[in-house]
Amino acid sequence: MENYFNKIIELFVKSDVSTSSQDEFYRWLIGEKFSVEKEKALYGLWDNLKEGTPAETSTQTQQSLYDVQKKIKQRQPGANVRLIRFWQVSAAVLLIALLSALYFTSNKTLVNADLIEQYVPVAEMTRLTLPDGTEVQMNSTTTLLYPEQFTGESRSVYLLGEANFKVAKNEKQPFIVKSNDFQVTALGTEFNMKAYPGDSTLSAILLSGSVEVRFNNMASALILKPSEQFTYNRQTKEETISHPDLYDATAWQKGELVFKSTSLREIITVLERKYPYSFVYALNTLKDDKYTFRFKDKTSLQEVMDIIAEVSGHIRYRIEDDKCYILPL
Amino acid sequence: MNTESYRREFEEIFIQYFPKVRTFAAILLKSEQEAEDIAQDIFVKLWEQPDLWEGNLVRNYLYTMVKNHVFNRIKRKNIESKYINSRMNQLSLEEITEFKDPLNDIYVQELQLLLRLSLEQLPDKRRQIFEMSRFENLSNNEIAERLNLSVRTVEQHIYLVLKDLKKLFLIAFFFIKF
Numbered sequence: 451m452e453n454y455f456n457k458i459i460e461l462f463v464k465s466d467v468s469t470s471s472q473d474e475f476y477r478w479l480i481g482e483k484f485s486v487e488k489e490k491a492l493y494g495l496w497d498n499l500k501e502g503t504p505a506e507t508s509t510q511t512q513q514s515l516y517d518v519q520k521k522i523k524q525r526q527p528g529a530n531v532r533l534i535r536f537w538q539v540s541a542a543v544l545l546i547a548l549l550s551a552l553y554f555t556s557n558k559t560l561v562n563a564d565l566i567e568q569y570v571p572v573a574e575m576t577r578l579t580l581p582d583g584t585e586v587q588m589n590s591t592t593t594l595l596y597p598e599q600f601t602g603e604s605r606s607v608y609l610l611g612e613a614n615f616k617v618a619k620n621e622k623q624p625f626i627v628k629s630n631d632f633q634v635t636a637l638g639t640e641f642n643m644k645a646y647p648g649d650s651t652l653s654a655i656l657l658s659g660s661v662e663v664r665f666n667n668m669a670s671a672l673i674l675k676p677s678e679q680f681t682y683n684r685q686t687k688e689e690t691i692s693h694p695d696l697y698d699a700t701a702w703q704k705g706e707l708v709f710k711s712t713s714l715r716e717i718i719t720v721l722e723r724k725y726p727y728s729f730v731y732a733l734n735t736l737k738d739d740k741y742t743f744r745f746k747d748k749t750s751l752q753e754v755m756d757i758i759a760e761v762s763g764h765i766r767y768r769i770e771d772d773k774c775y776i777l778p779l
Numbered sequence: 780m781n782t783e784s785y786r787r788e789f790e791e792i793f794i795q796y797f798p799k800v801r802t803f804a805a806i807l808l809k810s811e812q813e814a815e816d817i818a819q820d821i822f823v824k825l826w827e828q829p830d831l832w833e834g835n836l837v838r839n840y841l842y843t844m845v846k847n848h849v850f851n852r853i854k855r856k857n858i859e860s861k862y863i864n865s866r867m868n869q870l871s872l873e874e875i876t877e878f879k880d881p882l883n884d885i886y887v888q889e890l891q892l893l894l895r896l897s898l899e900q901l902p903d904k905r906r907q908i909f910e911m912s913r914f915e916n917l918s919n920n921e922i923a924e925r926l927n928l929s930v931r932t933v934e935q936h937i938y939l940v941l942k943d944l945k946k947l948f949l950i951a952f953f954f955i956k957f
């Protein structure tokens with residue numbers, strides 16, 4: 451009887467109807483009965499409506515676009531920099547925090563400087579050189595904000611995500627990477643910094659030179675020696691210093707995936723950045739066991755999941771379209 | 780992605796889908812102004828959700844959004860006149876469907892609505908005659924008298940209505956069966 455539903459909608463849509471018939475139709479449309487059939491018929495209607503092309507854009511649509519752009523501007527007054535995607539934390543608040551941070555560290559000269567935003571989407575990596583010659587390699591789903599010109603007393607950038615910095619030497623102008631809960635100050639040095647908004651821990655590893663790490667609302671500071679890793683837990687506010695394998699810690703730059711006694715949940719968080727799939731699972735499916743894995747560059751998600759499923763022994767997985775379902779065995 | 784390419788991508792999506800969203804709302808709400816408001820609201824919101832800007836995802840998202848907006852507007856319309864339905868009940872749908880099918884009882888609401896909307900398609904005079912005949916239970920003579928028409932004309936109008944309706948219901952009914 452699907453056709454009854456299609457026919458009703460078709461008849462309603464194609465002609466003018468009296469107010470009472472219109473009400474009758476509305477009552478029927480939003481009624482609970484046969485909602486699946488109605489939904490199907492409605493989707494059919496949607497599906498049959500033509501999509502626009504640039505060539506045949508009407509002036510009406512142009513006007514609407516203009517109106518919408520105006521409304522968008524009104525909603526975010528003065529924001530030249532758009533903070534996108536995973537930045538679900540209040541973008542405006544962070545932007546203000548960042549701007550005031552720049553304001554205070556830069557002797558007021560940076561306030562009007564244009565900020566450049568570099569964003570790396572899921573499953574990609576980017577290398578870029580900052581205006582001062584500092585080389586940055588950015589991991590996936592990472593945002594870096596930096597000014598067009600480094601003026602003022604320090605070179606400040608803002609990081610959300612993970613990146614490796616080879617800082618150009620300039621002792622007069624320290625290089626500062628700021629993040630939500632901590633910041634790293636360097637003179638001329640190479641370090642890796644990880645500060646994803648969703649992660650509970652942040653970390654910085656010094657590869658060469660020396661850096662100062664500030665955390666705990668900038669109240670605490672310590673100096674890292676080469677090959678030391680600083681880890682800060684956002685929740686417990688505890689910091690630790692460790693000596694990880696430098697090769698492993700920077701393996702992401704070569705496209706490799708290295709997990710050292712890591713829980714499945716943490717592994718999935720990393721995989722979600724590395725591969726363009728979203729993971730669907732129930733939290734109680736994943737036990738708290740810790741695993742160590744090492745995957746080469748360009749390993750497909752399927753291969754990764756095959757091995758993880760095999761080793762863990764208590765999960766299976768299924769990849770459908772852009773979703774990876776993880777289910778108990 | 781920088782601001783400029785971000786804006787361009789949004790414009791492309793806008794040009795592709797905005798007319799579709801607006802038309803969908805307009806034909807259901809029968810109001811260009813309401814449709815325009817809804818479509819603009821949806822796209823203002825879409826600007827803030829760039830992770831949805833992908834082919835199929837954005838298509839389905841926009842559909843869900845526009846459907847929900849339309850439904851919300853309908854719910855706010857405070858629809859009146861429930862009693863009209865009962866008058867329709869007097870009409871034997873069997874007369875039009877010509878066969879007794881157990882499914883007709885299940886889909887009685889759909890059949891009534893279908894009949895009602897079909898009648899809307901008819902020329903005014905013809906619909907008036909048919910409603911007088913079947914809903915008000917007037918005889919052909921009474922109708923002819925009231926409308927100052929010949930009985931023959933009244934009969935002819937009713938015949939044509941029934942023929943149209945039977946055809947429409949038959950198509951709607953059998954389409955799915957075969």
